[in-house]
Amino acid sequence: MFDNSQADTRNPLLRLVGVDKTFAMGEVRVRAAHQVSLAIQPGELLVMLGPSGSGKTTILNLVGGLDTVTAGKLFFRDQEMSAWNPTRLTRYRRDSVGFIFQFYNLVPNLTALENVMVATELCRHPMDPVEALAKVELADRADHFPAQLSGGEQQRVSIARAIAKNPELLLCDEPTGALDFETGKRVLRLLIDLKQELGTTIVVITHNTAIAGVADRVVHLRSGEVTEVERNRQPIAPEEVVW
Numbered sequence: 001m002f003d004n005s006q007a008d009t010r011n012p013l014l015r016l017v018g019v020d021k022t023f024a025m026g027e028v029r030v031r032a033a034h035q036v037s038l039a040i041q042p043g044e045l046l047v048m049l050g051p052s053g054s055g056k057t058t059i060l061n062l063v064g065g066l067d068t069v070t071a072g073k074l075f076f077r078d079q080e081m082s083a084w085n086p087t088r089l090t091r092y093r094r095d096s097v098g099f100i101f102q103f104y105n106l107v108p109n110l111t112a113l114e115n116v117m118v119a120t121e122l123c124r125h126p127m128d129p130v131e132a133l134a135k136v137e138l139a140d141r142a143d144h145f146p147a148q149l150s151g152g153e154q155q156r157v158s159i160a161r162a163i164a165k166n167p168e169l170l171l172c173d174e175p176t177g178a179l180d181f182e183t184g185k186r187v188l189r190l191l192i193d194l195k196q197e198l199g200t201t202i203v204v205i206t207h208n209t210a211i212a213g214v215a216d217r218v219v220h221l222r223s224g225e226v227t228e229v230e231r232n233r234q235p236i237a238p239e240e241v242v243w
Ligand code: ADP
Pocket: 023, 024, 025, 030, 031, 032, 050, 051, 052, 053, 054, 055, 056, 057, 058, 059
């Protein structure tokens, strides 16, 4: 079994130790994650790469506190997250994690600014929503509804919504999956700039091998298992990505 949980343990932000996730569907049991051991360092951009059905979303949901492990342990800094109660998990999701999804998940009847404000209302150290929109270069579109924005612009609003919480961790589920090539590259550029400016730890999951080049490290997944972890000595710029 590939075990990277001990490989680099200088105060990891997150650590998964022998994590299993099994879904029971009536008589059928689906093993979506099996013996996943991994440490995620603060400030790194980690890409989890694997084909459809390899367990990427499952692992992202576990790390984001949206779901709970079947077996194994999950740590956030030195705290055992897998032992937290639902209230503590809610606080973690609210204060520490920003989520970015393939299809943006904006509220259609709220403006761009209101979509960002909704996320900041409940959290502890929010950024000014106007400033968050400015960071994704959409300050001038604050009063527009999602339907009035292109796919790339909607994804930038969703990035503004995620970073406005000032989270330690950004979790991105196929963030470029619904975008054309050039727009996808702009979204990657934005994530990398934010990582550099704000020091946010970013996990991107994708089936698109082309994206792996921009990562600090790439975790390969197959059938719910980590098969390989590689470090990119020189991550390439998003502008150099070819897909
Ligand atoms: P990926 O994101 O890599 O496409 P997923 O993590 O979504 O993969 O799914 C991994 C496996 O777990 C798949 O076989 C999928 O059908 C199954 N699975 C995911 N979520 C559920 C669920 N809520 N109930 C049952 N099976 C699930």
